[in-house]
Amino acid sequence: MSRAPQKRRLETRAKLLSVAEHIIDTEGCAALRMEEVAAKAGVAKGTLFSHFGDKEGLLAVIFGARVMGYLDQMEAMPDPDTPDEIASRLAPLLDFVAQDRMIFELLLRYSGTTSENVDEVITQGFIRQVTLCAGWITGMQQRGRIRDDQDPVLLAEGVQAFLTHVLAIGFCQEHAQMIPPAEAMLPYLRGWLDIR
Amino acid sequence: MSRAPQKRRLETRAKLLSVAEHIIDTEGCAALRMEEVAAKAGVAKGTLFSHFGDKEGLLAVIFGARVMGYLDQMEAMPDPDTPDEIASRLAPLLDFVAQDRMIFELLLRYSGTTSENVDEVITQGFIRQVTLCAGWITGMQQRGRIRDDQDPVLLAEGVQAFLTHVLAIGFCQEHAQMIPPAEAMLPYLRGWLDIR
DNA sequence: GACAAATATTGACCACGGTCAATTTTAAAG
DNA sequence: CTTTAAAATTGACCGTGGTCAATATTTGTC
Structure with missing residues (x-):
């Protein structure tokens, strides 16, 4: 049984999503770079992947x-x-x-x-x-x-x-x-x- | 007007295709590595890409x-x-x-x-x-x-x-x-x- | 055969997605 | 307040597709 996600994690996730959506809306889907999303959200790349698994996972959520x-x-x-x-x-x-x-x-x-x-x-x-x-x-x-x-x-x-x-x-x-x-x-x- | 491909080029292409097909048939499509194809065919990676554009191009031909x-x-x-x-x-x-x-x-x-x-x-x-x-x-x-x-x-x-x-x-x-x-x-x- | 121009090949280099052992932060228990 | 285990994050590192200026080879011409 896993615990509920901590508040910090939810905030990080929300920030990552909003950054990714902004890039998609302004530059298009093809211009989305995972490293850029992490950087603009102020977290490490590994964090991004721990949240969504892979790039496809991120896009699937959005x-x-x-x-x-x-x-x-x-x-x-x-x-x-x-x-x-x-x-x-x-x-x-x-x-x-x-x-x-x-x-x-x-x-x-x-x-x-x-x-x-x-x-x-x-x-x-x-x-x-x-x-x-x-x-x-x-x-x-x-x-x-x-x-x-x-x-x-x-x-x-x-x-x-x-x-x-x-x-x-x-x-x-x-x-x-x-x-x-x-x-x-x-x-x-x-x-x-x-x-x- | 471009000339016909030279004999050497046709040989290289054939060799590349046969190596790639062999890998696909034995290890499956997912295991295909462009670098491996070039190496096994005895040519540089750049040659492979100059022949087929990209990996998808190679697969498309096959x-x-x-x-x-x-x-x-x-x-x-x-x-x-x-x-x-x-x-x-x-x-x-x-x-x-x-x-x-x-x-x-x-x-x-x-x-x-x-x-x-x-x-x-x-x-x-x-x-x-x-x-x-x-x-x-x-x-x-x-x-x-x-x-x-x-x-x-x-x-x-x-x-x-x-x-x-x-x-x-x-x-x-x-x-x-x-x-x-x-x-x-x-x-x-x-x-x-x-x-x- | 010597030369020049077109053709073919090379391999160091880059971009980008993805991994994971190590580290920091959180929160529950005493 | 301490302790401690789980949760969250980090960032150096890797694999692989793809690029391109430099080099080598072929071919046509005199």
Whole structure:
């Protein structure tokens, strides 16, 4: 049985997070240097790693929290009633992930966890998202707005698959005119969910 | 206008590739050290990087070639006639990618390139795969075996999305009983392609 | 063969993520 | 207040990917 963290540790952690977030917001994710975070927070590098394990762990905490914010937003909106409305509900989260390849890759690395490791913020986020989407789909099925021949959870996971797909595509043609991911999802969502 | 590479350079490249492949095949992708490759090939580290740009470039050449091999295999088989047969045609390629997360992430990084950068082997591979799959789908539509209300290319890209999805899921629950990716794809393929 | 220009290779050097034995700080117990 | 064990922090150190000015080799030309 381990004790609760001491006050000093919580302060250190908060300071590290705020420094890291500031760097990310001003210089972007790619410019984040672990040594710089520690230095600007006034602690040794080893302390930083003892708090978050590795760089990915630090990013996971930060982006996990932001994803949770988008999920709060999504839950606050009225339930969608069509595939197109699903896309519009997902749009803010998609735009957030699309802004930086590193965010996408990080989230993808956790995208399959359906249980266990629930301590990870990102895992919780994914479970929440699929649950939320499956709920939308159940409602739409009951209202007769979309196909009802498939399990809502399967359909929700399919939505997740298309989401990943359009983001991956988007990063590859980065240079060219990148249409917003929510828009790119539309044909897939319609083909996947519409009644035929 | 640049000249053709000199004979010495081609020999060096071949030697580097064979050393790298040997390490990957015996010790796995994660154990590959660029310095070791150069040393075992009897050249300096700088030479290795001048040939492949970076580690990812080296891996791209090696895995790109292997993916091409699987595509040759797939093209040699008779065209599939059902979603389940699509899954079985994809199975060898899926199992190959599923064996190592690094391969998956590398391929995903190029998965969206639909034109340009055609010099990249992996890009060519993806174009080939989507083209091949779209061809299968067109045939199946004409034979009335699957839905024909959507563009074959869109359907093929959807197949690609599910492919990525089940692989990503698989890597997250690595430890547990991982069902073969081709099998995991079945419910998605049926829901995506079947006539209803 | 001698020369020059393009090509190929070298290896010392750097950046950055990550480790861990040693040290300092905290807080509970007497 | 002391003692002491756990918790927290430190910073020198390491491994590995990647760079680049200097050097060596090849090739074309006279």
